[in-house]
Amino acid sequence: MPVVDRVSLHVDKGETLGLVGESGSGKSTLARLLLGLETATEGRLLFGGEEVTRWGFKRLRTIRSRVQMVFQNSYSSFDPLFTVERIVGEPLSSYGGMAALERRRVILESLDMVGLESAYAERYPHELSGGQLQRVNIARALVLQPELLICDEPFSSLDFKLRRQILTLLEELKIRFGLSYLYITHDLSSVSRFCDRIAVMYKGQIVETLPAARIAEEAIHPYTRSLLDAVPVQDPRLRRSRTGRPFGEPALSQGERVTQGCRFCSRCPAAMPVCFTVEPVLETKRPSHQAACHLYANEAGGKASQTFQIVKEQGQPR
Ligand code: SF4
Numbered sequence: 001m002p003v004v005d006r007v008s009l010h011v012d013k014g015e016t017l018g019l020v021g022e023s024g025s026g027k028s029t030l031a032r033l034l035l036g037l038e039t040a041t042e043g044r045l046l047f048g049g050e051e052v053t054r055w056g057f058k059r060l061r062t063i064r065s066r067v068q069m070v071f072q073n074s075y076s077s078f079d080p081l082f083t084v085e086r087i088v089g090e091p092l093s094s095y096g097g098m099a100a101l102e103r104r105r106v107i108l109e110s111l112d113m114v115g116l117e118s119a120y121a122e123r124y125p126h127e128l129s130g131g132q133l134q135r136v137n138i139a140r141a142l143v144l145q146p147e148l149l150i151c152d153e154p155f156s157s158l159d160f161k162l163r164r165q166i167l168t169l170l171e172e173l174k175i176r177f178g179l180s181y182l183y184i185t186h187d188l189s190s191v192s193r194f195c196d197r198i199a200v201m202y203k204g205q206i207v208e209t210l211p212a213a214r215i216a217e218e219a220i221h222p223y224t225r226s227l228l229d230a231v232p233v234q235d236p237r238l239r240r241s242r243t244g245r246p247f248g249e250p251a252l253s254q255g256e257r258v259t260q261g262c263r264f265c266s267r268c269p270a271a272m273p274v275c276f277t278v279e280p281v282l283e284t285k286r287p288s289h290q291a292a293c294h295l296y297a298n299e300a301g302g303k304a305s306q307t308f309q310i311v312k313e314q315g316q317p318r
Contacts, residue, residue: 009199009206010046011148016174016181018191018212020227021201027184030201031150034182036064065095068141072153075133078125084111085121088140095144110139114169131162138169145177152184167194189231192216197288200224203263206282210289221291222268262294270295 011017021027032038047063068091071077078087088107092098098106108118114135125133134154141149151170155163171194173179183195191198195212200223208221219225262268265275272294280292 011180011182013180014178016183016195018183018195018198020185020188022186025201026204027201065144066147068146068149070137070141070149070151070154072156075125080125084123084136088143091144110143113142114139130158134166148180150182188227208291220296221293222270223264
């Protein structure tokens, strides 16, 4: 079974798309595909309207600078022997051709964008707090003036206060530079404020996409509903799904395996006989709302194509 299969998504310019799913659902593999670190065997990858799926390594480098990654654990992604200036300037070395003075100016400008004074350029990772490390992480991602930032659990190692600070910073940068974000997380509770749209991934497939503001009321896929039910709430009775079965409890008896049909059927409290034989496809159920589930009739019609489109319009130079 492919790790990521039949994924159809797009990120619009200036949009934040939340990609939600459990560990092992294929989110990171999808990120590696977008960064050009892995090659898709099927389907199409579009960037700014241009198909880049079959581009060679050298040509792909030209778009890599436009897609950058903010890693989840800043400290472990930095070389402890490098100064902040060297860390932030690393992407400039990869894409080369900049005089030392200009390079320092660009690095200090990136630090300024994330609220760090020039004095931080001389410091080492162990001299920085968690929030400062994450700011350096973002400065490094910004130094090439990307159009799309892939943020992989950017708040996971931060406490609540720092999380809010970094969230606010990312929102400000998005408005200031017209950035688009792909925000990868397993935590559905963190996406509603930060994201415009949400795509839910399960075992390598997108099972539902819809506007973030509507997810609590309008999500229809049983997996999305179970993720919502798993969000901590004060009343523990509300954590249970509408069927009364807690999230994750398998609907099949032990030893049974599903070899065809819906990938979620072994855990789905609403599984029907058809779910064990016919694989549901991602279809438009309502305007701006797609889901892959046999439970719901196709109200608006139209199957999704196998396309990942990054930033529909060409970005304006900053
Ligand atoms: Fe559940 Fe069937 Fe929908 Fe899959 S297709 S999520 S098993 S109801």
